[in-house]
Amino acid sequence: MKKWNTLSDEVVTARNVHNFKEKLDKWRQNTMNPARTLYNTTR
Numbered sequence: 349m350k351k352w353n354t355l356s357d358e359v360v361t362a363r364n365v366h367n368f369k370e371k372l373d374k375w376r377q378n379t380m381n382p383a384r385t386l387y388n389t390t391r
Contacts (some may be wrong), residue, residue, distance in 0.1 A: 350359075359375050362368035 355372070357376055359368065359371040362371050
């Protein structure tokens with residue numbers, strides 16, 4: 349449940365399973381990117 353709550357509204361409200369998977373992949377790339385994580389922690 350904790351992981352589901354961290355997803356963006358865009359991912360959660362996907363129109364279908366295929367769309368959900370696409371949005372989830374993009375969300376993971378953005379949130380798991382080490383450079384982005386470093387940027388967010390130094391801001």
